[in-house]
Amino acid sequence: MVDKTEFHIDQNLKELTEHRTVSLPIACYETTIIHNVHGHIPLHWHDELQFVFVMQGEALFRVNQEEIGVPEGNGIFINSGSMHMAEDIEEGNVCKYICLNLSPQFILPAELYMKFVHPYVTATNVPYLLIRGDQSWGVKILQAIQVIKQNLRTQPVHYELDISAQLLTIWKQFISNGCLLEYDPNEIRRNQRMKGMLEWIHVHYAEPVKLKDIAKAGQLSRSETCRYFKQMLRTTPIHYVMEYRIRKSLELLQLPEMSITEIAYQVGFNSTSYYINQFGKIMNTTPLKFRREIELKRRVDMNG
Template structure:
């Protein structure tokens, strides 16, 4: 199964049917060169996610952290975390497995071995090294899970549950003492609200005050949040998002450059064309 684009709703939440048959699990292969501008845009989803880098390498951004994942390595991204990615110098491809957290272990164990890890603010992601025994176990298990979901042998659902239980056990077994900071949680929620507002209104004339208001923040707080989490300014992000949407339109339609420029919110075609100098579409 391949996936070269992701659908995102107005809160920047990824829209996917996270199921393989009756299982709350989805897997897909993504090649970065097939994505618009070789980038995976900022988004989030309720499912936990494991990424196995099959070829090349990629830089992943999770909240205000970044992590390089090379061929043979894997990455765990927790539920609800904002993240984005772009490929490195070489062509890259990865296997992505998204799972409803409630399916990882029996419900009777959620309070002890699930909820504390899903809600901990210091457990946003883990790089899974290829050279470690536990890392090899996780990656071997994820690839076997892919095989199960593709072949669907008799009672594969039970086997998949067992595999995921093992993957989760090894994933949480290498995390330090869990912490929860309400202020960090509020910051992440505010970012989701502001990004969602930009997605709904990017084609309009946007002001910093409007973006800040979407997150119930002052202008200065809004700028600090964007700089700390996305390493950019709010208005620079708006420009980047408009360019991302315009490239999708350029690839999918025969609409003129001038019309696309106005569709995505640029005030003139010249303002739209300038950032494309040196970019291959």
């Protein structure tokens, strides 16, 4: 099974990875957080449901406004549309997990989907659920994730049916041990505004960005915009812009034909020295060293 190391995200933070095999609308892969090109799993969201089983170390997930530590032997469910990211709980901790993404519509046939799946996908109080490895229902879910991973890897006869059966086990355990569902229109509106502001940033990040422009995209005052970012992303709007510019530059640094200066200006910096300075603060290295490390890793991968 391939270790996923890159996340391709559109201007609205939606992950572009197609979560499916040839015949099934699911994907199951191993991720070592520190091996990601960003050094962490960047903020993103997707339509698919996500079930995670932490095999090694401990991950710190941020889902919407909350931070959740998920230690080895435990897991987490992340709902459709929830903004999330992940990083190692602390420096030196190497976290590896299995990630299962699946289309909500694949869990049950249409006749049962509206009763047993749709209410959970649309609820505003279930952005995530911690799956505990010391509870019987959690153990059943985590075991099913591992069985699905094995079936996708070996593909025995009728493996699609076996996977379908495991998904039913996962979902039954999930809804049997969840909570009363809530549908808060204010929370829906908050998420829509937040995604609107992020989408504006991701379209205009290479231009001069002002707080008033971000606020206008979210139909908020400047003070409310700062409060949204502080509560939901644990940062300020301008610092988020800075981090996003650095993140976009990581992609360009993998193109050897582009100079550091060209990259700096293309992602919105007005000087190379300022770009290098901010890159160091966020990435704890220089753009040149990062480029060399990527090239070395690429050569190692090519040679086996």
